[in-house]
Amino acid sequence: MANKQSKVDSLEERIFKLVAKNDILRQENTEIKSENIELKTENAKLKQALKEHESRFIKLEQNDKDTASENAKLKARVAKLEQKQLQTDKEKSNHIILQSNDRASFTDAFASKSDxxxxxxxxxSNDAPExxxxxxxxxxxxxxxxxxxxxxxxxxxxxxxxxxxxxxxxxxxxxxxxxxxxxxxxxxxxxxxxxxxxxxxxxxxxxxxxxxxxxxxxxxxxxxxxxxSYNYIVAQDFIQEVSSKFTDEEIIEVVDVLTTNMTIEVELAHLFLKVSIEEKNTIQAKQKEISCHYSYGKRFEMGVQKLMVKENISEQTARKRLFQDIIKHLSGLTLETLRKRTQRSIKLYKLIEKIGVDKIKNIKTFSADSISKFTLT
Known part of the structure; x- marks a missing residue:
């Protein structure tokens, strides 16, 4: 009887161990299944990424082809621009030669007259006066x-x-x-x-x-x-400049990208682009300054006329009073400086008023100060 009881206890203990081991195996199986699911998910992601990379690679190949085509077009455009620039330089050179010939003809004409x-x-005779x-x-x-x-x-x-x-x-x-x-x-x-x-x-x-x-x-x-006089010659150049037809400037671009190991030609091309941009900004600044002088001079003259009518005073008195009223709202400026600078604006206003406000966009080489030196009467 005692042996049977010991066998039963031994079997129960063994069964208990087997049940515990079975639980452990089930848990491991669950973990394996979970890992398997994660691996399948990661595998699906990798497949999707592979497809995306393949699609991107195809797009990059297409972009390379498009870039090569654009580079060819840009090179052709640069060639045209260079040809046009050479033609423009040639025309400018011919114009300078013609202008110098005209001035030389003037000198020769006068010299021939002197000779x-x-x-x-x-x-x-008979004591007559000479x-x-x-x-x-x-x-x-x-x-x-x-x-x-x-x-x-x-x-x-x-x-x-x-x-x-x-x-x-x-x-x-x-x-x-x-x-x-x-x-x-x-x-x-x-x-x-x-x-x-x-x-x-x-x-x-x-x-x-x-x-x-x-x-x-x-x-x-x-x-x-x-x-x-030198001013007369400069005035001729000014007439020619404002009389010329307005043309849109060519848009200058650099084909090659600025890098550390670039050639000197590419570096010079980028530096030339900077020069062109600064020249354009300078021209625009000159035109803006001239426009501001025109607006100020015009408004000042209107203020003088209005004050003359309102106060029934002379023009000189109206100008003096208007100067005194303006200087009250300015600091760091003397009345004499204000008067001189206003007079220059008035000269520019009268000049631009006669040749046309739309001609300001043709002015490229002349500043407001140089233009004010040859006003109309």
Whole structure:
């Protein structure tokens, strides 16, 4: 009986161990199944990532093809731009040569005039007063255009007569017989004012020397050298610049990317791009400054007129009062400085008003200060 009981206890203990072991195996099986599920999920993710990589690789290949095509187009465009730039440089060079030739022709024309046969014949008989005759080539005329100038002067003609003769011959010369637009008429008015200034310059500087003595023979006369003022030449360049048609500038781009191991050609291309950008910014800043001067000068003149009507005062008094009112709202500025800078703005306003506000976009090389030095009258 005791043996049976011990066997039963032994079997129960063994069964208990087997049950515990079975539980452990079941738990391990559950963990294995969970790991298997995770592996399957990860495998699915890897397959999806592989598909995405394959798709991305295909897109990259397509992008490479597109990039190669774009590079070819850009190279073709750069070649066209270089060709156009060469053509533009050639045209500018030809223009400079033509302009220098025009100025050279002006100098030659005047030099030839100075060398014309001009003599003084003096006769002293019967105690008669000395007489002087200047012989000029009558076949030649005194004409004036914006590029050339030739002057004939007689000793019995006063400076005012010279100016009148120049004015009449200039107005009679067929400069342009075609119909002109309002913009061209404004430019012509500007040219006329410059012409009047030049005629005045001629009358002041061209003075014949007539040193005579009794019993003297024919003496050649050389007129004093006439020089065209620098401001007049600059004004011609300004007329040409504002008269030119406005063209949109080419958009300059660099094909190659800026890297550390780039060639000197690529580096120079990027530096040239920076220069072009700064030049464009400078031109825009000049145009903006001119526009601001125009707006300020126009508004100031309107304020003067309004004050004259309202207070029934003279123009000088109105300007003085307006200056005093403005200076109250400014610091670090003297009244005299304000007056001078305002006067420059008024000059610019009057000039731009005559040639047209739309011409500001054509101004590239002239600053507000340089333009204010040759105003219209």
């Amino acid at each position: 014309d046969t001009t003599s003084i014949e003096t006769e002293n 007489q002087t005759n200047l012989h000029c080539n009558e076949s030649e005329t005194c004409g004036y255009t914006i590029d050339t100038l030739a002057i004939n002067i007689s000793d019995n003609t006063s400076n005012s007569d010279v100016c009148q003769e120049l004015s009449s011959q200039y107005s009679a010369s067929p400069v342009c017989t075609e119909s002109k637009s309002s913009e061209d008429k404004k430019i012509d008015e500007f040219v006329d004012s410059l012409y009047e200034e030049q005629v005045k310059l001629c009358s002041e500087k061209v003075r014949p020397k007539v040193p005579l003595e009794q019993n003297s023979k024919s003496v050649p006369i050389q007129p004093e050298e006439t020089k065209v």
